[in-house]
Amino acid sequence: MLYFDHCATTPPYEEVIEAVGEVMGKHYGNPSSIHKLGIDAERMLTKARDLIARLLQTSPDEIVFTSGGTESNNLAVLGAALQYGARGKHLITTAIEHASVYETFQYLERAGYEVTYVMPDGTGKVSAQSVLEAVRDDTMLVSVMHVNNEIGTIQPIEQIGRALQQNRRVLFHVDAVQSVGKIPVHPKQWGIDLLSASAHKIRGPRGAGLLYRRNGIQLQPVLIGGGQEGGLRSGTENVPGIVGFAKAFRMTMERREEAADRMAGLRSRLLSHINNISGLVYNGSERQTDMAPHIVHFSAPGIKSEVFVHALEEHDIYISTKSACSSGEDRPSRVLLALGADHSRASSGLRVSFSADHTPEQIDKLALAMESTLQQLRRYR
Structure with a gap:
């Protein structure tokens, strides 16, 4: 075959399968519980968050764990639009985004936002100039994927991000699901405010992902409940999946x-x-x-x-x-x-x-x- x-x-690493199984079997406490099993689970969660933050060269409190790339993209786009809609109702994305981004922008259009869809050239590349020229006084969010999930074209994320840093009213989201672990990704250096990644694209388990959220950025949560993940993602954390994510992340980045x-x-x-x-x-x-x-x-x-x-x-x-x-x-x-x-x-x-x-x-x-x-x-x- x-x-x-x-x-x-991707097929998970054998070491990841073993780690996930061990956590499921021995460390099944809810990290929100105050007893010893819960505290042990919380420590594992903290350790995984610290490791991933170090690999992304970010701070641990900038990492929000989710169920995967789709949820991360939804939280970034919807959460930013709902939080900062008063800044302006104009949004920018590209015509070739993953459905979890593209259809979220279409949803926001129906909700009264105006969206500019930047077109790529014949190779699938979007020019940074076209993105930046689309920015208006009422623009509050730009979302451009790093690697196109269908044809694989790399977008000029660093160029866009550094230019947008001159206008802090405009947030910059990057869907990095197909780039993390494959090509260099530097959210801090490139002026990225929000970045999505997924475990099962780098030989980790399904059901685990993350959203990098730059310190100072506020988001409206799209899941309401227990207030986990700093109030941004309610629901009991998937500790086995997150531990597996961290292990797969480390192994992938080492090679x-x-x-x-x-x-x-x-x-x-x-x-x-x-x-x-x-x-x-x-x-x-x-x-x-x-x-x-x-x-x-x-x-x-x-x-x-x-x-x-x-x-x-x-x-x-x-x-x-x-x-x-x-x-x-x-x-x-x-x-x-x-x-x-x-x-x-x-x-x-x-x-x-x-x-x-x-x-x-x-x-x-x-x-x-x-x-x-x-x-x-x-x-x-």
Whole structure:
């Protein structure tokens, strides 16, 4: 079996599985309880928060634990809009954000906010100039993802963040779910106010995520109740998941640079294969530095992406179409349409995402399977 869908979720480290199991079995106290089991759980939570803050080069009190990337994105966007709506009702995002950001902005539009959706170029990159030129006197939030979850283009987050620092009335949120652990991320240095990350994208457990919230930023909570996580995220903390998140974060960051170099080599190898297979069209920039090292996206115009994915399953190979949250939808990719792709190309997008543990031989096997699958499907069109 060859699994090439690491953007959707990653297989957890064995050490993470063991850590999560141990916490579930031995440290099951509620961290809000005042007895010894509760205090022990709270200490584990504090230790995990300290570790993650150190890895992100932030303060522990700037880390809010959530259930994952979607909740973090919702808390950032909704929480900021509700808290600072008096500053202005104008918001800025891009046309290629993950659904948990894009649809939240659409919700806010229906609630009376005005949203500017900045368009990318043909490679999926949004220019910092276009984002900054969209800022108005009544703008209170800008949200731009770091790595596009579908095609892998890296956005100019540092350039945008440093420029926005000159206007402290405008908050800057970054969806870093696909970049943390893959490429450098420096929220403090880059002027980021809010940043989202998820455990299961870096070989941690599902059900754990975080929102970095710069000190001084207030948010309206979207979950109301017991007041956990500094009042921002009510509900009993997922201590096993958070401990697993911290462990996966540490292990991933220890090998990040080496892993990125290895994945970049695998990406180049696969891209070379794709360029030599008639009928496949690459989506993204030809410049390696503009693209995340773990994602390759292409289209097979004339063939539905879902059909291609299921045909590859016959080879025991697993890739995906677009975001796992919307891969079951039978409609063209919103992201590819925003890039200017026609309906055929936007309906046939395919995403390969991998880890540093994959081998060149596995990439070659994938390419051979893609070529034979393409030939087979063409015969039945």
